[in-house]
Amino acid sequence: MNVTITVNGEQRVADVAASESLLNVLRDDLDLPGTKDACEQGECGSCTVILDGEAVCSCLVMAADAEGSEVTTVEGMGEEGHLHPVQEAMLAEGAVQCGFCTPGFVVAGAHLLETNPHPSELEIREALSGNICRCTGYGAILRAFETLSEEGT
């Protein structure tokens, strides 16, 4: 069946298979592989996207159910030639090692700062608790968001 989804501001149509996830459609049909596929059970957050204003795991969204929705993926963060402030801050703090978790942190973190520009350390930890990183030990990631919180980006 065909679904029409507005992805990063652009209307896209995809032919989706039965009960396929939005994650698969983004990566395989819409050529947006920035959103990462790791656990497919909502545990790791690497597939986080903004769906109609909420940060959710795209592996748990049935693509057919995204009909008519607005989706923002990591590819929609920042502008052509300019990284999003969250991406800048993560680079500056060395918060990226293998990078597999990074798109999820960027999307979840940008969503946090949009709803709460000056989060406390606890609020940052809570907002990012659905994103798992197996490389960094989280210290540099948290520092990046603490800097952003102070600056109020």
Add this chain to the structure above:
Amino acid sequence: MEFVAAHDLDEALAAKAEQPDAELLAGGTDLMVEVNLVHHRPKQVVSLRRIGELREVSSTRIGAGVTWSRLERGDHRGLAEAARTVGSPQIRAAGTIGGNVGTASPAGDGLPWIAAADAAIEVRSKARGTRVVPWRDFFVGVKRTSLERDEIITAVVVPDDIPEAQEFAKVGARNAMVISTVSCLVMRGDDGFRIALGSVAPTPIRATAAEGMLNAEAKITEAALDEVARVVSEEVRPITDHRSTEAYRRHAAGVLARRLVERSLR
């Protein structure tokens, strides 16, 4: 796969009347895990996400489509505390109380609150209209409910006189994103204490022996609190599974109940 994106309840009920085996999709946080991991392939799906009626909430009626992230900020203290412990922000933004009730997992974190509140589940079908089922009759076994094939859960109906003093806690392997090994909800009101537990029986349960014992005490002493822990440990009916053992669950149930009764007195 046939997919119906229902825009209102009547449309969803009509689809269920026509195809009683169609699966209902709310936040997808339980259903999609089955699809992705167990390769479950539903033949027909009716999505409830667009139904505004199911998202309405008041102090005595919580629509089935209300998400955990909204319940976190709601006025029922114990339910808000339980909501805060569900999964992660991403899971809470999508997952609904109706889905928690529909899945009816013994570990469902919304269920002890429903049991302590003596709430009822409101369900509806096209053929027979609305039924309001007391929670004890609704949850009948592990992931089994008395919902009929053509019915949809529309709301959790809450008595208007539930106590304001409510405490929730759960035990799990770690802090974030964890399925309960044992969960407990205590309410304290003019009519006494209510103690409900999850993950220690096929359905959520009330610790009626411990409640009776506490409510017979004129003053809650340290000895009475110790007795609550002992009685709760005895009356729960847990099993050993991949998450924990029967013995640990009995112990933890007693410890949690004691702690929350004490906390509710402050």
